[in-house]
Amino acid sequence: MTPAARLSAAIDVLGAIEAERIPAQNALKSWGTAHRFAGSGDRAAIAGLVFDALRRHASSAYLMDDDSARARLLGALKLERGLDVEAIASLCNGERFAPVPLSDAERNALATRTLADAPSDIAGDYPTWLDPHFAEAFGDDRVKEAAAMASRAPLDLRVNTLRAKREKAQAALSHLGATPTPWSPLGLRIVLGADARNPGVHAEEIFLKGGVEVQDEGSQLAALFTQAKPGEQVVDLCAGAGGKTLALAAMMQGKGRLLATDRDKRQLAPIHQRLSRAGVHNAEIRSPRGAEDVLADASGKADLVVVDAPCTGTGTWRRNPDAKWRMRPGALEIRLKDQVEVLTRAASLVKPGGRLAYITCSVLPQENSGQIEAFLAREPGFTVMPPAEVIAALGERAAAFREAVRLSPQGLLMTPLRTGTDGFFVSLLRKAG
Ligand SMILES: C[S@@+](CC[C@H](N)C(=O)[O-])C[C@H]1O[C@@H](n2cnc3c(N)ncnc32)[C@H](O)[C@@H]1O
Numbered sequence: 001m002t003p004a005a006r007l008s009a010a011i012d013v014l015g016a017i018e019a020e021r022i023p024a025q026n027a028l029k030s031w032g033t034a035h036r037f038a039g040s041g042d043r044a045a046i047a048g049l050v051f052d053a054l055r056r057h058a059s060s061a062y063l064m065d066d067d068s069a070r071a072r073l074l075g076a077l078k079l080e081r082g083l084d085v086e087a088i089a090s091l092c093n094g095e096r097f098a099p100v101p102l103s104d105a106e107r108n109a110l111a112t113r114t115l116a117d118a119p120s121d122i123a124g125d126y127p128t129w130l131d132p133h134f135a136e137a138f139g140d141d142r143v144k145e146a147a148a149m150a151s152r153a154p155l156d157l158r159v160n161t162l163r164a165k166r167e168k169a170q171a172a173l174s175h176l177g178a179t180p181t182p183w184s185p186l187g188l189r190i191v192l193g194a195d196a197r198n199p200g201v202h203a204e205e206i207f208l209k210g211g212v213e214v215q216d217e218g219s220q221l222a223a224l225f226t227q228a229k230p231g232e233q234v235v236d237l238c239a240g241a242g243g244k245t246l247a248l249a250a251m252m253q254g255k256g257r258l259l260a261t262d263r264d265k266r267q268l269a270p271i272h273q274r275l276s277r278a279g280v281h282n283a284e285i286r287s288p289r290g291a292e293d294v295l296a297d298a299s300g301k302a303d304l305v306v307v308d309a310p311c312t313g314t315g316t317w318r319r320n321p322d323a324k325w326r327m328r329p330g331a332l333e334i335r336l337k338d339q340v341e342v343l344t345r346a347a348s349l350v351k352p353g354g355r356l357a358y359i360t361c362s363v364l365p366q367e368n369s370g371q372i373e374a375f376l377a378r379e380p381g382f383t384v385m386p387p388a389e390v391i392a393a394l395g396e397r398a399a400a401f402r403e404a405v406r407l408s409p410q411g412l413l414m415t416p417l418r419t420g421t422d423g424f425f426v427s428l429l430r431k432a433g
Contacts, residue, residue, distance in 0.1 A: 001042045004091045004098030007073065009035070009042075010049035011099060015069035017050070017322065024050055024322040048194050049073065052080040054321040055150045058122045064109045070099065071106070078110055081194060085110040125150040129329055130314075133364045141417075148417035149363070153318040155190040156181060157201065157212040158220045161250045162279045164211035172206040182420060183397055184220040186250075188212065210277040215243050218315070218414045218421030219361070222308075223247035225390045225412075225426050226357040230255035232303040235295065235349050237342060238262055239285075242271035244308045244359070249280040258283040259298055263342075295349060304355045305346040310338045311360040311367050315423025318416055332364065339371050347379050353433035356382065360425045363415060368425035372410035375429075385428040387412050 001009070009031065017027045028047050032038065038046075053060060053069075053076040060075025061067040077083040077091075085107060092099040102110070115123045121131045124146025134142040157178070159166045170178050170188055176199045181187030190199055201207050201214060223244050228234050228251040236245045239260035249258055258280075262268050265287040275283055286294040293299075312335050317324045343358065350356050358375075360367050376382060387407050391398045406413040411427030 001038060001045075002097065003045075004093060004095065006042060006045045007049060007077075007091050008097055008099050009038075009046045010053070011070050011073050013046060013050050014053050014073060017054075018069060023326075024054060044198075049076075051321050052076045052152075052194070054325070055152070055318075056080050056125055057321075057325055058125045059115055059118065062118050062122045063113050063115065064106065065113065066105075066109070074102075074106060074110065079115075120146075123147070126317075126324060127327060130327075130364075133366070136365050137363050137413075145363075145415055145417045148415065149314070149317045149423065150321065151318055151416065152192065152194075153216070153416070153422065155192055155199065155201065156215060156217045156220070157188040157190070158184070158215040158247060159186045159188060159212055160210055160246065160278050161186065162254065163209060164206065169206055169211050172211070173201075173204065176201070176204075181217045181220075183394060183401055184217045184224065185395070186224075187217045187220055189217070208277070210279055213243070213246055213274070213278065215247065216316075216319075216422045218419065218424035219243055220247060221394075221414065221419075221421065222357075222359045222424050222426050223251065223306075224393045225428060226251075226304055226306055227355065227390075227393060227428070228252055228304055228306075232256045233298070233301055233351075234258045235298055235302045235305045235346075236260040236308070237305060237346055237349070238308045238310060239271060240267040240308070242268075242274050244306060245271060245283060246274060246278050246280065248306065249275070249278065249283050252282060254280070254282050256282060259286055259295065259302075260284070261286040261288065261294055263288060298349055300348065301351050302349045302354055303351060304357065305349045306357045306359065307342055307346045308359045309335075309342055309367070309371075311335050311362040312364060313361055314363050315361040315415070315425075318422065332366065335362075336366060336371070339367060340374070343371070343375050344378075347375075347382065347431075350431045352431055354431050355385070356429045356431065358411070358425075358427045358429065361422055362425065363413060363423040368413065368427075369408045369410040372427045372429075381432045382429040383432075384410055385430050390426070390428050 013027050013031050053072045056076040056079045060072045063075040064071035094101045121128045124143040126146045138145045159169045176190050178188040181189045228248045230253045239245045239262050245260045404418050414421045414424045
């Protein structure tokens with residue numbers, strides 16, 4: 001397919017997403033099924049265009065003064081890819097399979113309109129109803145923060161120290177351009193191209209042998225900040241597919257006991273294979289069994305309880321650019337209730353003198369500082385550990401990280417703008433001894 005034909009296809013897919021209100025991946029899959037002649041390069045390029053338009057969903061429509069799928073795609077070519085009006089006109093050349101030529105209004109919009117007077121939610125590409133939350137989180141920086149949350153994310157890997165060293169893993173992935181991440185001592189980063197094409201890490205020998213796992217650097221740091229140590233009894237209460245569990249296990253170096261559970265046993269399904277590939281032998285998966293308390297034996301005994309809380313996921317928008325447009329206020333209310341429930345359970349598992357790590361991949365204050373404030377009022381036996389003590393896990397990078405991260409009395413917030421990671425909030429609390 002020519003670049004112009006790919007653009008046409010992307011406009012069709014975006015139109016279907018909007019008309020049928022379906023997730024982007026489903027629309028792309030349907031398009032692929034109906035156009036079997038398209039190769040993997042075409043599909044990846046079309047997906048890249050669709051995701052870029054979703055990243056710039058509001059700002060591109062504003063720029064073009066038109067909210068059609070075509071306008072959003074054209075606007076995104078300018079805003080996200082930096083194409084000028086002539087480059088865009090050359091794609092819309094009216095030839096077979098290409099989009100029809102630019103109208104005068106489109107030419108004019110691409111050449112002259114800007115986002116200078118756009119409201120914050122439009123310039124920052126986030127749902128209007130979230131503006132008060134973003135204002136509370138970021139104040140006048142909210143457009144810059146939100147724009148970074150809308151931008152493309154790299155592919156981050158965590159080196160599994162049970163199986164490999166970072167230098168060795170980097171060498172094994174040099175053909176993919178892997179470089180060390182700025183903060184995590186275990187991170188490797190692969191910068192993805194505009195077509196968002198998956199570089200096939202899952203098929204690499206170092207991955208198959210458990211030497212690396214896919215994990216955003218922010219998630220790696222969140223695990224590091226829990227200070228899990230060899231010999232401890234650790235509970236991962238919201239283990240899901242096991243991203244944090246694997247990181248905690250590596251920190252524990254196979255010593256001590258790691259109990260992993262989740263409210264939803266289906267979420268735990270991939271964890272067994274991941275643990276075995278990673279060479280973890282001290283983790284026990286406690287799948288939920290109806291009303292039974294599967295952690296009854298751990299009550300009041302854990303050195304560390306990790307709550308990787310269910311949340312709105314606003315911190316991961318750069319990886320799911322369509323999720324934010326489908327998010328509704330009701331989703332926040334539900335998550336807030338889940339968080340209270342899981343924090344209450346966590347508190348009862350921590351032993352006197354032990355730690356509770358509360359983590360979200362959200363930037364919304366209600367889910368982060370607000371939730372910790374309310375927890376401390378309910379559980380006066382807990383105190384927040386000072387951020388300097390938490391960040392010290394980064395060694396010589398701690399001072400620079402402290403400058404970059406957003407600190408509050410309740411914890412720290414990483415963001416794509418400030419730390420180049422997904423958005424993650426971490427609060428480490430200690431229970432009185
Ligand atoms: C952010 S995800 C966990 C991600 C996982 N820790 C990782 O690093 O890959 C949150 C998880 O919390 C689980 N969850 C929701 N409510 C819960 C509750 N009340 N108790 C325990 N787990 C809960 C969800 O099923 C979901 O798997």
